[in-house]
Amino acid sequence: MGRGDLTNAEWDRLESFLPPGGVRGGRWSDHRRVINGVLYRVRTGVQWRDLPERFGPWETVYKRHRRWSADGTWKMLLSRVQAAEDAAGGIDWDVSVDSTAVRAHQHAAGARKTPVATVPQKGAGRREPGRSGTAETGCPAGGGGPIGECLGRSRGGFTTKIHLAAEGRCRPLAFVLTPGHYGDGPQLGRVLEQVRVPRAGAGRPRTRPGHLLADKAYTSRENRRYLRRRGIRHTIPERLDQRRHRLNRGSRGGRPTGFDSERYKKRNTVERAINRLKGFRAVATRYEKRAYIYLGTITLAALTIWLRT
Known part of the structure; x- marks a missing residue:
């Protein structure tokens, strides 16, 4: 077993959830070997063609990752592991939200364009929380070109932004992608609507945090x-200009927002979750042209974090 490969205990947790057969009656190549190949690439960021031979043909590893990113297999595995953890009482539902910008490598440019939908020009990303955009990535539905693939110009250059919700033990619960120039606040609803942890028995999935922590951007x-x-109960600090405007309006300004400074100290859990994700080189730098494949890469990195913490 190579460094970073699935251990026997980790493989036992995943094996029963994996698809048993191939397409049109064919057979999958060994799941464990292929997943280890994808993990090696996500951890090191090497080009697919440079995968070691012990993982088999690189085309098989890449196509499996692309297929499972598209059909939701990686997301399903993450959901199952989260459900098992929640059933054991292992999830801290004090959820923190934040974002991080990821620099796109030059290889991430040049994706073939799809039919272009209406692309926002001014105030990009300023939409009602939880509305519009694709459910998986958060990018404009049907959009073509860089914005449709969640790429945009920001102070960091050509970037993609990961909007992340992390539970109280520094593990990613849900995430969406946007171009790097999109604001944080308008994406809060989209991130929270991706929180969906199934129950072990009967009942609806849990979708609501016990408490939400976020910074002034939200x-x-x-x-x-x-x-x-x-x-959803929440602890979000009020900006000084908002406070001044509220006071200037007198009784029409409404009541002051509640703020628990002691509880707010726990917001650093999302920062630590981001650090864990960016420990995977293929997450810290975006190499994929397609947003859905990059989202699959992040999902596999998050799955590994859940398996190993």
Whole structure:
């Protein structure tokens, strides 16, 4: 077993969830060997053609990763592992939200364009929480070109932004992708709507955090209304200009927002979860042209974190 490969205990947790057969009655290549090949690439960031021979043909490893990114297999595996952890009481539902920008490598450019939908120009990403965009990535539905593949120009250059919700033990619960120039606040609803941990027995999946922690980027009125509508208790600091505007309006400005400074100290869990994700080189730098494949890469990295912590 190579460094970073699945251990026997980790493989035992995944094996029963994997598809038993291939397409049109064919047979899959050995699942464990192929998954270890994808893990090696996600961990090291090497080009697919440079995978060691012990993982088999590189085309097989790449095509399996692409297929499972497209059909939701990686997401299903992550969901099953989260469900088992929740059934054992291992999830801390004090959820923190933040984002991180990822620099896109030059190999991430040049994806073949798809039919272009309406692309936002001004105030990109300023939409009502939880509305529009593809469910998986958060990018404009049907969009072509760089924005449709979640690539955009920001202060860091050509970047993709990962919007992340992490539970209280520094493990990723849910994430969406946007171009790097999109704001953080408008994506809060999209991130929270990706939180979906199935119950071990009967019942609906758990979708609501026990408490939400976020920084000042998420302090808009729209976000607070959205959280109140869903009954999510939250700790988000108020910006100074918002506080001044509220006080200037007197009684019409409404009540001050509640803020628990002691509880807010726990918000660093999302920062630590981001650090764990970026320990995988293929997450820290985006090499994939297609957003859905890059999202699959992040999902596999998150799955590995859940298996090993």
